[in-house]
Amino acid sequence: MKKEDSTQGTRYGMVIDLDTCTGCGVCSVACASENNVSVLYDESDKTRNITWMQIYMVTNGKGFPKTEVGYIPRPCMQCDNPPCVPVCPPTATRRDPNTGIVSQIYTRCIGCRYCMAACPYHARSFNWFDPSFPEGMDRYLSPEVSPRMRGVVEKCSFCHHRLMRAKAKAYADGRRDLKEDEYIPACVEACPTKAITFGDLNNPKHTVYALIKSPDAFRLLERLDTEPKVYYRSTKDWVRRMADNYLAGEFKGRG
Amino acid sequence: MDLALIPNGVQRCSLKAFVPWLLLWLLIVAWGLLSAFLVLFKGLNQTNMNHYFAFGLWIVFDLSVIALGAGAFFTGFLTYIIGKEELTAIINAAVVIGFICYSAAIAMLGIDIGQPLRGWFIFWHANVHSMLTEVSFCITVYLGVLTIEYLPLILSNRKLNEVREFNIFGSNLHHAVALFAAAGTFLSFFHQGSLGGMFGVLFARPFAFREGFSIWPWTFFLFILSSIAAGPSFTLLCVWIVQKVTGKELVKRSVFTMLAKISGWLLATYVILKIVDTISWVYGVVPRAGLSFMDFYEGTYGVWLIIAEIGIFGIIPAIILITPRLRERNGLLITGALMNITGIVLNRFVFTIQTLAVPVMPFDKFMSYFPTWQEWGIAIGSIGYGILVFSLSYRYLPLFPQEAELNPVTVLGKAVTDSGVVKRG
Numbered sequence: 080m081k082k083e084d085s086t087q088g089t090r091y092g093m094v095i096d097l098d099t100c101t102g103c104g105v106c107s108v109a110c111a112s113e114n115n116v117s118v119l120y121d122e123s124d125k126t127r128n129i130t131w132m133q134i135y136m137v138t139n140g141k142g143f144p145k146t147e148v149g150y151i152p153r154p155c156m157q158c159d160n161p162p163c164v165p166v167c168p169p170t171a172t173r174r175d176p177n178t179g180i181v182s183q184i185y186t187r188c189i190g191c192r193y194c195m196a197a198c199p200y201h202a203r204s205f206n207w208f209d210p211s212f213p214e215g216m217d218r219y220l221s222p223e224v225s226p227r228m229r230g231v232v233e234k235c236s237f238c239h240h241r242l243m244r245a246k247a248k249a250y251a252d253g254r255r256d257l258k259e260d261e262y263i264p265a266c267v268e269a270c271p272t273k274a275i276t277f278g279d280l281n282n283p284k285h286t287v288y289a290l291i292k293s294p295d296a297f298r299l300l301e302r303l304d305t306e307p308k309v310y311y312r313s314t315k316d317w318v319r320r321m322a323d324n325y326l327a328g329e330f331k332g333r334g
Numbered sequence: 335m336d337l338a339l340i341p342n343g344v345q346r347c348s349l350k351a352f353v354p355w356l357l358l359w360l361l362i363v364a365w366g367l368l369s370a371f372l373v374l375f376k377g378l379n380q381t382n383m384n385h386y387f388a389f390g391l392w393i394v395f396d397l398s399v400i401a402l403g404a405g406a407f408f409t410g411f412l413t414y415i416i417g418k419e420e421l422t423a424i425i426n427a428a429v430v431i432g433f434i435c436y437s438a439a440i441a442m443l444g445i446d447i448g449q450p451l452r453g454w455f456i457f458w459h460a461n462v463h464s465m466l467t468e469v470s471f472c473i474t475v476y477l478g479v480l481t482i483e484y485l486p487l488i489l490s491n492r493k494l495n496e497v498r499e500f501n502i503f504g505s506n507l508h509h510a511v512a513l514f515a516a517a518g519t520f521l522s523f524f525h526q527g528s529l530g531g532m533f534g535v536l537f538a539r540p541f542a543f544r545e546g547f548s549i550w551p552w553t554f555f556l557f558i559l560s561s562i563a564a565g566p567s568f569t570l571l572c573v574w575i576v577q578k579v580t581g582k583e584l585v586k587r588s589v590f591t592m593l594a595k596i597s598g599w600l601l602a603t604y605v606i607l608k609i610v611d612t613i614s615w616v617y618g619v620v621p622r623a624g625l626s627f628m629d630f631y632e633g634t635y636g637v638w639l640i641i642a643e644i645g646i647f648g649i650i651p652a653i654i655l656i657t658p659r660l661r662e663r664n665g666l667l668i669t670g671a672l673m674n675i676t677g678i679v680l681n682r683f684v685f686t687i688q689t690l691a692v693p694v695m696p697f698d699k700f701m702s703y704f705p706t707w708q709e710w711g712i713a714i715g716s717i718g719y720g721i722l723v724f725s726l727s728y729r730y731l732p733l734f735p736q737e738a739e740l741n742p743v744t745v746l747g748k749a750v751t752d753s754g755v756v757k758r759g
Contacts, residue, residue, distance in 0.1 A: 190448020192388035230448025324624030
């Protein structure tokens with residue numbers, strides 16, 4: 080499948096500052112509540128519960144007192160060369176060339192899970208159960224996001240409905256372009272330490288444009304050629320080392 | 335009681351013995367049906383699959399039975415296209431086995447998808463870039479071809495053949511058999527390949543990813559080769575089991591020898607190419623992903639898997655089956671065929687399960703998976719279904735043209751000479 084040209088148009092992406100992230104999990108909770116993510120009867124089953132924004136805890140592997148802990152929040156990487164898109168038999172997932180966002184059409188997904196096998200980030204979740212929400216929580220469901228039925232795959236959409244809302248507002252105001260802060264996903268808005276920055280990676284006026292060019296910026300599993308649009312930032316070499324696989328002597332650090 | 339249905343010139347066990355045999359397998363099928371009902375009614379939470387193991391036992395089983403079912407198209411190809419006349423002795427059995435394998439695989443895929451009622455979306459909203467789309471198209475069409483190939487056989491049942499329309503219809507279909515053999519060969523080459531391609535294209539899964547030729551990763555070609563290596567061995571093994579169960583010689587030994595020889599040489603070629611592929615993967619894809627060979631093997635999914643797959647169940651059966659002195663001995667012939675099949679099933683298992691078990695992100699962990707009784711139920715239930723269909727076909731249809739000749743039936747001291755094969759005009 081032909082690779083999309085990632086230098087043209089709008090490409091929404093985010094930069095997550097791992098040195099600022101405290102692993103509090105607010106992004107994850109905000110995401111779940113914003114996107115009507117259903118709750119399992121047994122949420123302790125982490126191989127089947129649904130989390131669009133998964134937070135991984137990593138350590139430097141050293142004993143006390145040199146132990147250091149870090150957190151890697153992992154939304155969908157919204158890859159420019161997504162491994163999940165070309166494999167989907169009924170074309171239920173697609174990279175939007177106008178935004179770079181990888182969408183998932185829940186009503187077209189047949190639940191074959193081939194996309195999950197293709198994604199190395201485990202960013203996709205399958206609905207093993209009928210969607211359910213604890214008593215009372217059902218009253219807080221967002222009318223902007225359709226809940227997913229049993230038997231389909233779902234994933235982070237960069238809160239696509241917020242983009243739609245922002246665009247509708249801009250059109251009403253007679254504008255075609257969105258301002259930088261007009262569209263941000265729920266996780267970005269909720270982060271108490273402002274560790275996540277969101278914007279158009281191709282737009283020099285957006286903060287992310289400069290951030291991704293910093294020597295501290297890196298992406299997860301860059302060597303696999305998936306071209307993620309989620310960047311991370313850390314000054315710590317051991318954290319950066321966690322982002323990819325390296326053969327002995329290959330990892331140079333920030334040098 | 336059912337004597338009127340049994341082909342002329344051959345002997346079958348009594349209905350009293352046949353019914354308990356059927357009941358046994360029906361019981362297994364009932365286990366499968368109960369499991370299928372639970373999965374369709376309650377969802378895929380009835381399995382042990384999860385976000386890591388998006389594919390499980392059923393996909394391993396699907397890939398395996400489709401590979402083993404390749405005996406049908408390949409025997410048809412050898413018989414009708416290449417002109418290996420001797421194989422007409424086994425072609426009917428090969429078609430029935432193929433039909434069983436493909437119908438079971440499609441049924442299982444229908445249960446395996448989360449939204450079975452949307453299965454047709456694959457055809458309606460087809461993504462031509464997906465290997466799974468190609469597989470779905472080809473196996474569905476090929477099941478149609480197999481049904482067309484199976485139909486004349488069903489219509490040649492003694493009673494059905496008395497109906498004039500059936501006789502004419504069956505006869506016409508029979509005349510077009512070479513055309514269907516050719517169509518089957520074309521379709522099979524592509525879907526066997528695409529099943530391999532399914533894993534080879536996963537460029538973000540270094541364990542499965544392979545480079546290749548044009549749009550086809552090397553696994554595309556390796557899957558074709560391994561299926562035509564294992565298919566004839568599986569047909570051979572099935573017929574040998576039928577011979578043991580019925581206590582009769584149904585096919586001449588020379589047919590077995592020919593299948594074994596073909597299987598052996600194809601397996602030998604496959605094993606050599608698989609070794610070349612593995613070496614190029616170890617020195618190409620693996621280091622490029624920043625990994626080393628041993629990163630892919632841990633715990634249950636240890637390095638023993640690759641030794642077993644290529645060494646024990648690859649090289650050894652290839653040697654047995656290509657060496658005339660060895661394959662002439664019945665015990666070794668069957669061991670060779672069985673080991674060949676085991677190696678190919680192991681290959682499908684490794685590509686499906688180990689691909690998903692291996693962590694790609696450095697902070698992720700190795701996972702393991704074991705199916706639930708419902709998953710086993712559907713897999714083993716399909717074996718029961720296969721044995722049922724084959725048993726009924728063997729009893730009521732002239733499956734083996736050489737059977738009457740090899741097992742002359744005497745009635746009141748006189749030999750019944752009718753070959754049992756319904757002659758078509």
